[in-house]
Amino acid sequence: MNLPIQVGILNEASDSENRVAMVPEDAKKLLSRNVGILVQTGAGVRCGYSDLEYQSAGCNILRDRGEILSHANVIVMLGRPDPQDLDIIPPDSILVGQIFPLRFREIVDKLVQRRIRTYSLELLPRTTRAQSMDVLSSQSAVTGYRAAIVGAYHSPRLMPMLTTAAGTVKPANVLVIGAGVAGLMAVATAKRLGASVSAYDVRRAAGDDVRSLGAKFIEVGLNAEGAGGYARELTEEEKKKEKDMLESAIISSDVVITTAGVPGKKAPLVISADAVKKMKAGSIIVDAMADSGGNCELTQRGNIVNYNGVKIIGLVNPPSDAPINASQMFSRNVLSFLSIMIDKDGKLADPSGDDLLSACLVCTDGRLTYAPLLKEGDKK
Ligand code: NAD
Numbered sequence: 001m002n003l004p005i006q007v008g009i010l011n012e013a014s015d016s017e018n019r020v021a022m023v024p025e026d027a028k029k030l031l032s033r034n035v036g037i038l039v040q041t042g043a044g045v046r047c048g049y050s051d052l053e054y055q056s057a058g059c060n061i062l063r064d065r066g067e068i069l070s071h072a073n074v075i076v077m078l079g080r081p082d083p084q085d086l087d088i089i090p091p092d093s094i095l096v097g098q099i100f101p102l103r104f105r106e107i108v109d110k111l112v113q114r115r116i117r118t119y120s121l122e123l124l125p126r127t128t129r130a131q132s133m134d135v136l137s138s139q140s141a142v143t144g145y146r147a148a149i150v151g152a153y154h155s156p157r158l159m160p161m162l163t164t165a166a167g168t169v170k171p172a173n174v175l176v177i178g179a180g181v182a183g184l185m186a187v188a189t190a191k192r193l194g195a196s197v198s199a200y201d202v203r204r205a206a207g208d209d210v211r212s213l214g215a216k217f218i219e220v221g222l223n224a225e226g227a228g229g230y231a232r233e234l235t236e237e238e239k240k241k242e243k244d245m246l247e248s249a250i251i252s253s254d255v256v257i258t259t260a261g262v263p264g265k266k267a268p269l270v271i272s273a274d275a276v277k278k279m280k281a282g283s284i285i286v287d288a289m290a291d292s293g294g295n296c297e298l299t300q301r302g303n304i305v306n307y308n309g310v311k312i313i314g315l316v317n318p319p320s321d322a323p324i325n326a327s328q329m330f331s332r333n334v335l336s337f338l339s340i341m342i343d344k345d346g347k348l349a350d351p352s353g354d355d356l357l358s359a360c361l362v363c364t365d366g367r368l369t370y371a372p373l374l375k376e377g378d379k380k
Helices: 024-031 051-057 065-071 083-088 105-113 135-154 181-192 206-212 236-251 273-277 323-341 355-359
Strands: 006-009 036-040 060-062 074-076 094-097 117-120 162-164 167-169 173-177 196-200 255-258 284-287 304-307 310-314 361-364
Touching: 006 065, 024 036, 024 051, 024 323, 036 051, 036 065, 051 060, 060 065, 065 083, 074 323, 083 105, 094 323, 105 361, 135 181, 135 255, 135 284, 135 310, 135 323, 173 181, 173 236, 181 196, 181 206, 181 255, 196 236, 236 273, 273 304, 323 355, 355 361
Parallel strands: 006 036, 006 074, 036 060, 074 094, 094 117, 173 196, 173 255, 255 284, 284 310
Antiparallel strands: 117 361, 162 167, 304 310
């Protein structure tokens, strides 16, 4: 008789990570698929879930990380495994996480070498069927909210207009650069705080989204929409145009929130040191893309740089700063993904038989399968 699949939930290794990949409520739902769940002690404690809650849901709690890595057949995590983890996970196990294979090639090579079948959730297509598994959207929504709140907190100004006996306070001017999922959430949050909000994106289609939230869209005469509705990298000429057209909006803003990204690439530089030099003292830049290199030339990941009175805040892993809700949403995405990966009887699906599974498969059976990394030599 085949033993049931064991799903492993880890205490995430990084210091900047407060989230957990699966919350007890979803673990309980997953258990109905005839699987077992092993949870590392303290996995949910930084986002409000005790070991007891996992235990009550039906999970087994294990103290030793190595024991989970070596006994679970399916390991679910928020990010990437540690190099030491990779030496312990047995061949032919399955890993579900966010690998960002173009940025972390050495981890991919090790996963291939160790024959670990790896699904990277950020590679899921943005299709209707994949919507409930879309970790990029769920976590970016948290990022946008956090970026707006951090901007409001650090700004020496109030966000809303106030009419008082002591005079009228003008609303703060907030500019959001990059109006994808995170940017639109930042726009909506800054609007709710009462700021006067404008936003810019290289995709012209983002203009309708921005305007539908009651904010102003800044047109610079570009439309850099590439494959799959994502932005493409700008040409040198387009970058110059963007810089020239955007500068006056940047220097007249009290708070600038940047969320501009191009899939698989370093974050584009949209605010030069020169533009920061022209900003008023007391202005704030919240760079939500610091983890991907930053949108501002002066950003330092994890630091607040004070440049002539302008604060540039380089956010680190922003979803981890609202770990309760970020974990709930990530967990729901994972549950939805696992329900196509594991059938109702607890049997694993073949990745080649499902378009979503094959879209986010990075490697399997000791073979690299992620197309952008497949060089001629890798193709068999
Ligand atoms: P992202 O995180 O890759 O990038 C954030 C934003 O930065 C994007 O809007 C991008 O256009 C913008 N950007 C890139 N370079 C820029 C530059 N130089 N200056 C200013 N802005 C720049 O994007 P995302 O939030 O993941 O969304 C990307 C696309 O996916 C959007 O079209 C979005 O509507 C779409 N989407 C679809 C679904 C769905 O379910 N169908 C879900 C989520 C997102």
